[in-house]
Amino acid sequence: MATEYILEINNLKTQFVVRRRRVVRAVDGVTFKVRRGKILGLVGESGCGKSVTAHSIMRLLPKTAVIPEGSIMFHPEGGESVDMVQLKPTGRKIRSIRGNEISMIFQDPMASLNPVYNIGDQIVEVLLEHSKITKKQALERAVRMLELLSIPKASERIKDYPHQFSGGMKQRVMIAMGLICRPQLLIADEPTTALDVTIQAQIIELIKEMQSEFGFSTIIITHNMGIVADMADDVAVMYMGKIVEFGTKEDVFLNPLHPYTQALLKSVPILGNAGEDKLIPIRGVTPDPSAMPPGCAFEPRCDFATEACKTCVPGRVGVTDSHIVRCVHCIGENLDD
Ligand SMILES: Nc1ncnc2c1ncn2[C@@H]1O[C@H](COP(=O)(O)OP(=O)(O)OP(=O)(O)O)[C@@H](O)[C@H]1O
Ligand SMILES: [Mg+2]
Structure with missing residues (x-):
């Protein structure tokens, strides 16, 4: 119980x-x-x-x-x-x-995102590690999460790299990474x-x-x-x-x-x-x-x-x-x- x-x-x-x-x-x-x-x-x-x-x-x-x-x-x-x-x-x-x-959003989002991977790949990494879904399904879930977090044109932006995002957007990506596994x-x-x-x-x-x-x-x-x-x-x-x-x-x-x-x-x-x-x-x-x-x-x-x-x-x-x-x-x- x-x-x-x-x-x-x-x-x-x-x-x-x-x-x-x-x-x-x-x-x-x-x-x-x-x-x-x-x-x-x-x-x-x-x-x-x-x-x-x-x-x-x-x-x-x-x-x-x-x-x-x-x-x-x-x-x-x-x-x-x-x-x-x-x-x-x-x-x-x-x-x-x-x-x-248990997931954590860290104090410094700028240091926690990897500049050489696109946003989508970074969000789904943890999801693919923990659940048995395909990468396509994982990316769809990441897009829905970014939409919930008010990132405009999420399905396109997911292919962008961290440097293409503003500070506030990067923090939203961090929240998406923290929440994607529910x-x-x-x-x-x-x-x-x-x-x-x-x-x-x-x-x-x-x-x-x-x-x-x-x-x-x-x-x-x-x-x-x-x-x-x-x-x-x-x-x-x-x-x-x-x-x-x-x-x-x-x-x-x-x-x-x-x-x-x-x-x-x-x-x-x-x-x-x-x-x-x-x-x-x-x-x-x-x-x-x-x-x-x-x-x-x-x-x-x-x-x-x-x-x-x-x-x-x-x-x-x-x-x-x-x-x-x-x-x-x-x-x-x-x-x-
Ligand atoms: N790796 C480490 N080696 C030695 N001391 C450390 C280490 N990490 C943290 N400390 C010490 O532990 C104490 C608590 O640090 P902590 O980072 O938890 O503070 P904080 O409350 O999160 O502060 P802030 O609001 O600045 O983030 C501090 O005195 C810090 O210097
Ligand atoms: Mg601290």
């Missing part, structure tokens, strides 16, 4: 061993769940570990990375649950999931950062439309709170390798409890919040990930920090059933005991 969640990440740790055996704790005990058919927004400043979390799910990490702890349970509809952490990164099982049941879970990593603002809005609208058409679950990764406010059902706020606040969009936007979330919301313009003149940047900088403070990682930048914050790493506190915060000043059920 299908569970309410398509993905359950529990205490995930992903680390890199760098020069002089220093360890970068890029993902440091991440726990969150993705509801089936819903959109989760994963937000946080640059370097907080969003992409490494996504690459851990896909098991697309560089060789220097290790996952010493944690689990990533994937519960496909009509299939057996699997812990992605336990799979061999190059094995048959992960290859049958990747690009098929994935159950789509991970979109900053799908719009390289695009100008109007095209960004169009791409977000397209992902929303596709999501309601096909009903897949989505993790959208961004540092843009406006995008999250616009499209997410649930929100995970990440800071220095940890999820510091998790809840429904209403929990996080109407009742932000972690000082980092509060600061993040005050630092960016979001429809309905203060005008740009009232925006307050977050003071200080993120700490060096290989030399983390002993207590709460946000303590050096936090306006509400007390002595306790300097020494103890805050555990997960369930404020309500849906709203979880990592801050010693939050009152609720201790979920880490």
Whole structure:
């Protein structure tokens, strides 16, 4: 029977061993769940570990990375649950999931398209690998997908090469590649950062439309709170390798409890919040990930920090059933005991 969640990440740790055996704790005990058919927004400043979390799910990490702890349970509809952490990164099982049941739109579309193959060949490659259909059928499906994504004259444009497409069109091609296999879970990593603002809005609208058409679950990764406010059902706020606040969009936007979330919301313009003149940047900088403070990682930048914050790493506190915060000043059920 299908569970309410398509993905359950529990205490995930992903680390890199760098020069002089220093360890970068890029993902440091991440726990969150993705509801089936819903959109989760994963937000946080640059370097907080969003992409490494996504690459851990896909098991697309560089060789220097290790996952010493944690689990990533994937519960496909009509299939057996699997812990992605336990799979061999190059094995048959992960290859049958990747690009098929779980697909990813990468941060940099320009680098992800191969300039020497035409658009059609690149879109159908993954489809031909995973299903028993002819190339002609696959190309027809690719044309229909591009039409859905509003690429004019799709049946002709499919023979073009990436350099003949604009940035926004290339991003649509990336979305087509991500969706052509009808994935159950789509991970979109900053799908719009390289695009100008109007095209960004169009791409977000397209992902929303596709999501309601096909009903897949989505993790959208961004540092843009406006995008999250616009499209997410649930929100995970990440800071220095940890999820510091998790809840429904209403929990996080109407009742932000972690000082980092509060600061993040005050630092960016979001429809309905203060005008740009009232925006307050977050003071200080993120700490060096290989030399983390002993207590709460946000303590050096936090306006509400007390002595306790300097020494103890805050555990997960369930404020309500849906709203979880990592801050010693939050009152609720201790979920880490
Ligand atoms: N291959 C690697 N080797 C060593 N450290 C790495 C590697 N890849 C990422 N990191 C480190 O892991 C941390 C998290 O990086 P990540 O790319 O996940 O950040 P991000 O939240 O996606 O940031 P952005 O918003 O800029 O994309 C950073 O400190 C980064 O320097
Ligand atoms: Mg990233």
